[in-house]
Amino acid sequence: xxSQIDTPAVLVDLDIAEANIDRFQAHCDRHNxxxxxxxxxxxxxxxxxxxxxAGAVGITCQKISEAEAMVAEGGIDxxxxxxxxxxxxxxxxxxxxxxxxxxxxxxxxxxTVDGLSQAFETxxxxxxxxxxxxxxxxxxxxxxxxxAESLARYIASRPGLAFRGLMTYPPVGKxxxxxxxxxxxxxxxHATGETVSVVSSGGSPGMWQAQDVPIATEYRxxxxxxxxxxxxxxxxxxxxDCALTVLATVVSVPTEDRAIIDAGSKVLTSDLLGLNGxxxxxxxxxxxxxxxxxxxxxxRAEAIHLNVGDRxxxxxxxxxxVSNMLDQVELIRGSTSLGACPVAARGAVW
Amino acid sequence: xxSQIDTPAVLVDLDIAEANIDRFQAHCDRHNxxxxxxxxxxxxxxxxxxxxxAGAVGITCQKISEAEAMVAEGGIDxxxxxxxxxxxxxxxxxxxxxxxxxxxxxxxxxxTVDGLSQAFETxxxxxxxxxxxxxxxxxxxxxxxxxAESLARYIASRPGLAFRGLMTYPPVGKxxxxxxxxxxxxxxxHATGETVSVVSSGGSPGMWQAQDVPIATEYRxxxxxxxxxxxxxxxxxxxxDCALTVLATVVSVPTEDRAIIDAGSKVLTSDLLGLNGxxxxxxxxxxxxxxxxxxxxxxRAEAIHLNVGDRxxxxxxxxxxVSNMLDQVELIRGSTSLGACPVAARGAVW
Numbered sequence: 001x002x003s004q005i006d007t008p009a010v011l012v013d014l015d016i017a018e019a020n021i022d023r024f025q026a027h028c029d030r031h032n033x034x035x036x037x038x039x040x041x042x043x044x045x046x047x048x049x050x051x052x053x054a055g056a057v058g059i060t061c062q063k064i065s066e067a068e069a070m071v072a073e074g075g076i077d078x079x080x081x082x083x084x085x086x087x088x089x090x091x092x093x094x095x096x097x098x099x100x101x102x103x104x105x106x107x108x109x110x111x112t113v114d115g116l117s118q119a120f121e122t123x124x125x126x127x128x129x130x131x132x133x134x135x136x137x138x139x140x141x142x143x144x145x146x147x148a149e150s151l152a153r154y155i156a157s158r159p160g161l162a163f164r165g166l167m168t169y170p171p172v173g174k175x176x177x178x179x180x181x182x183x184x185x186x187x188x189x190h191a192t193g194e195t196v197s198v199v200s201s202g203g204s205p206g207m208w209q210a211q212d213v214p215i216a217t218e219y220r221x222x223x224x225x226x227x228x229x230x231x232x233x234x235x236x237x238x239x240x241d242c243a244l245t246v247l248a249t250v251v252s253v254p255t256e257d258r259a260i261i262d263a264g265s266k267v268l269t270s271d272l273l274g275l276n277g278x279x280x281x282x283x284x285x286x287x288x289x290x291x292x293x294x295x296x297x298x299x300r301a302e303a304i305h306l307n308v309g310d311r312x313x314x315x316x317x318x319x320x321x322v323s324n325m326l327d328q329v330e331l332i333r334g335s336t337s338l339g340a341c342p343v344a345a346r347g348a349v350w
Numbered sequence: 351x352x353s354q355i356d357t358p359a360v361l362v363d364l365d366i367a368e369a370n371i372d373r374f375q376a377h378c379d380r381h382n383x384x385x386x387x388x389x390x391x392x393x394x395x396x397x398x399x400x401x402x403x404a405g406a407v408g409i410t411c412q413k414i415s416e417a418e419a420m421v422a423e424g425g426i427d428x429x430x431x432x433x434x435x436x437x438x439x440x441x442x443x444x445x446x447x448x449x450x451x452x453x454x455x456x457x458x459x460x461x462t463v464d465g466l467s468q469a470f471e472t473x474x475x476x477x478x479x480x481x482x483x484x485x486x487x488x489x490x491x492x493x494x495x496x497x498a499e500s501l502a503r504y505i506a507s508r509p510g511l512a513f514r515g516l517m518t519y520p521p522v523g524k525x526x527x528x529x530x531x532x533x534x535x536x537x538x539x540h541a542t543g544e545t546v547s548v549v550s551s552g553g554s555p556g557m558w559q560a561q562d563v564p565i566a567t568e569y570r571x572x573x574x575x576x577x578x579x580x581x582x583x584x585x586x587x588x589x590x591d592c593a594l595t596v597l598a599t600v601v602s603v604p605t606e607d608r609a610i611i612d613a614g615s616k617v618l619t620s621d622l623l624g625l626n627g628x629x630x631x632x633x634x635x636x637x638x639x640x641x642x643x644x645x646x647x648x649x650r651a652e653a654i655h656l657n658v659g660d661r662x663x664x665x666x667x668x669x670x671x672v673s674n675m676l677d678q679v680e681l682i683r684g685s686t687s688l689g690a691c692p693v694a695a696r697g698a699v700w
Contacts, residue, residue, distance in 0.1 A: 006439050008699050040644060062645040083612075083645065084601040086659055089356050108602050111658040139646055140602040140610050251434040252458050252482075252490040260490050262433075266674055266699050270620040294390060294670060295412040295433065295699065296489055308461040309436055320644060324616055324675075327697055347677055349358050349616050349645065 001311040002330070002337055007249040008263035010322055010329045011313065014338070016243035017047065017225050024207060024224050025054040031211035036060050036080060036200070038222030039070055041320045043345035044329075047225065049075040058102070060202075060220045064093050065348035071101050072344070078102045080200070082132070082167060082220070084112040084140065090350065091119035094127075104128035104198075106167045108141050113155055120160030128164040129155045130198060133185060135178045136171035145184035152189045152196075165198030165217075172205045175212040182215045205234055228319040229280050230273040244322060245282065245313040247330070248297065250306045259306040261297040263314065267325050268292055271318040279314040289314060351661040352680070352687055357599040358613035360672055360679045361663065364688070366593035367397065367575050374557060374574050375404040381561035386410050386430060386550070388572030389420055391670045393695035394679075397575065399425040408452070410552075410570045414443050415698035421451050422694070428452045430550070432482070432517060432570070434462040434490065440700065441469035444477075454478035454548075456517045458491050463505055470510030478514040479505045480548060483535060485528040486521035495535035502539045502546075515548030515567075522555045525562040532565045555584055578669035579630050580623040594672060595632065595663040597680070598647065600656045609656040611647040613664065617675050618642055621668040629664040639664060 002011070021037075028035040037051040038060040048059050048070050058078025061067040067079045079101050085094055097103055098120070107113045107129055120127045131151045134141025142148050148166060156163040166185055170178045178201065186196045201213050202220030210219045223230075226244040227237040248263035268278050270292065278289040278297065290300045297314075299306070306312075316322045323329070324346055331338040352361070371387075378385040387401040388410040398409050398420050408428025411417040417429045429451050435444055447453055448470070457463045457479055470477040481501045484491025492498050498516060506513040516535055520528045528551065536546045551563050552570030560569045573580075576594035577587040598613035618628050620642065628639040628647065640650045647664075649656070656662075666672045673679070674696055681688040 006437065006700055084658070086599060086601055087356065108604065109658050112601070134604055138608070139604075139643065139648060141604060143604055249436060251436055251462070254458065254484055254489075254491060254493055258488070262436075263699075265619075265621065265671060266697070269615075270622070270671075271615065272620070293489065294674075298489060308434070308459050321615060321620075324644075325697065326699065347616070347675065349613075349676065350356055 002247055004337055005330050007247050008267045009247045010326055011245045011247050011332050012329045013243045013332050015333045020225050021051055021054050033210055034218035036218050036220050038220050041222035041225050043323050043343045045070050045073045045344055063348055063350055064090055065350040066345045067097055069345035069348055080104045082106050086112060086115055091115055095119050098127060104164055106130045106132040108132040110154055113158055117158035117160050123160055126160055126162040129161050130165050130167040133166050133168045135168045135181045136174050137169050139169060145188055148185035149188040152194055153192055156194050163194055165196045167200040170201050179213045179215055204231060223319055226319040229315050229317045242315045244319040245315055248312050250308055250310040253306055253308055257300055257304055259299045259304045263297050264295045265292040266294050268316050269321045271321050273317050275317050279316045282313040352597055354687055355680050357597050358617045359597045360676055361595045361597050361682050362679045363593045363682050365683045370575050371401055371404050383560055384568035386568050386570050388570050391572035391575050393673050393693045395420050395423040395694055413698055413700055414440055415700040416695045417447055419695035419698055430454045432456050436465055441465055445469050448477060454514055456480045456482040458482040460504055463508060467508035467510050473510055476510055476512040479511050480515050480517040483516050483518045485518045485531045486524050487519050489519060495538055498535035499538040502544055503542055506544050513544055515546045517550040520551050529563045529565055554581055573669055576669040579665050579667045592665045594669045595665055598662050600658055600660040603656055603658055607650055607654055609649045609654045613647050614645045615642040616644050618666050619671045621671050623667050625667050629666045632663040
């Protein structure tokens with residue numbers, strides 16, 4: 001199996017990835033929802049361009065360095081960075097980036113807004129800023145619709161900035177309360193005379209219900225391009241829709257119920273996402289990927305029936321974090337290998 | 351705090367790392383135990399050379415690519431790779447490496463031994479091979495002393511190879527049974543006329559009891575160079591002995607009991623090692639690093655008392671895996687920054 005590829009390796013099946021891109025784009029088109037894919041899953045400029053070509057309005061990045069890696073090759077001209085950007089170094093890079101693409105960012109506090117304003121007050125065009133709203137997921141975001149209104153007015157009042165709308169990373173399965181939260185915030189902001197042009201929601205677990213928060217104008221989503229064991233477990237997709245797999249070699253079969261592979265947490269990561277075990281062995285649902293150390297994966301089954309040298313493909317719990325582990329992925333289509341591809345935005349945390 | 355370093359960043363305090371190296375070297379010297387540090391923790395050639403300068407007999411690597419990165423700069427001439435090495439590509443690289451340094455590897459099965467023999471039968475000097483023994487940790491390794499004897503004889507019979515001894519990654523706190531296991535294997539092998547020159551044990555959790563498996567001639571250990579929250583929790587070291595910390599910035603304080611930092615699982619990783627939470631905030635033991643997404647760390651405390659822009663240092667659960675996340679670490683001594691250093695063996699999984 002892919003004998004020309006040394007293991008461990010991260011395989012990306014482009015046939016599957018392209019089908020995933022097109023399927024969800026069609027869903028968004030049907031529901032008049034703008035799609036803005038999050039590149040954190042693939043970290044590959046050519047797949048970002050493929051998402052744009054399919055109809056996406058732009059891309060989402062979490063960090064400036066991810067955005068820089070995406071736009072370096074050209075072909076991407078609309079970027080939303082969903083992060084409070086702070087500090088002179090990052091603001092300088094943000095200003096440079098804004099001269100290359102249509103750029104939007106988010107903020108949930110006045111310290112962030114003040115920094116953005118200082119960096120952009122001398123810019124030719126204002127920076128687009130959305131207010132990040134905590135609609136129940138408990139990460140970043142202003143806590144109330146009133147606070148959203150207040151921060152929106154603050155953004156609109158600052159030189160160099162343009163208030164653009166609202167952004168949330170919503171809790172899963174709480175569509176009605178997310179809708180109410182955002183609707184109240186929008187109404188309050190409209191009452192002040194400001195315009196909420198964009199309401200951005202997202203998340204792969206809720207992807208097929210994206211339309212159930214009708215106030216949202218755009219949807220941000222990352223994992224859908226590859227899918228993973230966590231999304232199969234949620235019923236979002238099937239194993240056949242999983243584009244990213246880890247190719248590993250059995251290096252030891254110490255007992256009849258245990259085998260060791262050359263992929264550990266340095267490839268599969270320790271992300272559990274609430275699951276038991278560390279991945280799904282394709283074609284062997286009886287095997288548990290029981291535990292990982294850095295370079296070893298420990299497989300268990302009632303009868304392991306594996307030999308030293310056998311190759312396996314594993315669907316990881318969480319595709320996005322696996323993309324971040326190796327400097328390259330191996331592109332494939334079905335059983336055809338297309339060669340290695342550097343992961344341009346790997347390790348981009350700034 | 352380190353205002354010249356952009357966050358998130360991995361800081362390595364060389365004063366602490368050097369003290370850790372010297373302290374455990376002195377312990378091994380006192381007990382006549384050869385020390386063979388595992389470079390997986392730091393992945394930095396200059397620290398491997400510092401370990402050798404302190405008295406280490408050589409280094410341990412898990413993968414060939416790690417060893418290649420370590421020897422590329424020179425100054426390291428004795429390497430043990432504690433892995434079953436399989437496949438033409440890897441065996442060719444192993445043969446090349448053997449021409450540069452004194453090299454040993456391990457095996458726990460005849461398929462691995464056959465491959466090693468084929469690769470080395472035309473070599474000028476034989477490859478040193480140790481039998482990996484599963485003394486209770488349940489990872490790789492032959493299962494019985496009898497199987498160890500059998501594989502030792504097999505290695506000794508193959509062209510291009512020299513049987514050197516026994517290697518184990520032992521279970522924690524089972525010193526007596528590890529000793530018995532290895533003593534029986536050694537006695538059996540000696541009875542066949544072969545010599546067990548090396549008995550290699552290791553592991554940071556058991557480091558201060560390394561002498562309690564008296565049959566061991568050498569000790570392999572990685573984490574001790576940096577230490578981490580998992581070793582503090584085991585009482586192996588104190589917070590002051592932790593050389594690796596993650597520098598992060600508070601980017602959001604949504605509520606009075608919650609703050610968000612710019613270091614998530616892409617820096618701190620999801621490794622729990624049996625602990626609750628994802629790290630220790632230096633100077634703020636009341637704060638829990640409650641959960642991580644890729645670029646966000648969620649901190650909680652009864653009263654969080656943090657402001658947007660504040661900088662924190664976090665001791666991670668597991669130092670080794672954090673070393674693997676970014677392309678560079680920032681070297682410091684106390685509050686003095688020495689500049690960035692590339693992590694030569696980052697992502698070295700082949």
